[in-house]
Amino acid sequence: MIFIKIKTLFVAKVNLTQQLLLELQSNLPTSSGAQRKVWANYIVKNKISLKKLFPLLCTDQKVANRFSWLLGDMRWLNKPGHKNNVNLC
Numbered sequence: 764m765i766f767i768k769i770k771t772l773f774v775a776k777v778n779l780t781q782q783l784l785l786e787l788q789s790n791l792p793t794s795s796g797a798q799r800k801v802w803a804n805y806i807v808k809n810k811i812s813l814k815k816l817f818p819l820l821c822t823d824q825k826v827a828n829r830f831s832w833l834l835g836d837m838r839w840l841n842k843p844g845h846k847n848n849v850n851l852c
Contacts, residue, residue, distance in 0.1 A: 783806070784818070787802065787816065787833075799829065
């Protein structure tokens with residue numbers, strides 16, 4: 764029973780990451796700083812692995828640039844001692 768629960772949580776997290784990846788890919792090019800901060804908070808709070816989001820760096824230039832800005836926003840949220848400090852990789 765525990766294995767099924769763990770597997771279900773893993774699948775839910777994978778789906779969550781895929782949905783976020785698709786959302787970022789389509790919305791980053793026209794995103795504002797405020798929207799990127801919302802995404803940054805979401806990524807840090809939900810401990811989403813950046814490895815899963817790295818394909819955004821290999822897309823068109825506007826998406827890649829805005830994703831790098833998003834990474835900068837996450838840097839401020841992921842300082843040592845911060846309550847949501849996580850290993851993002």
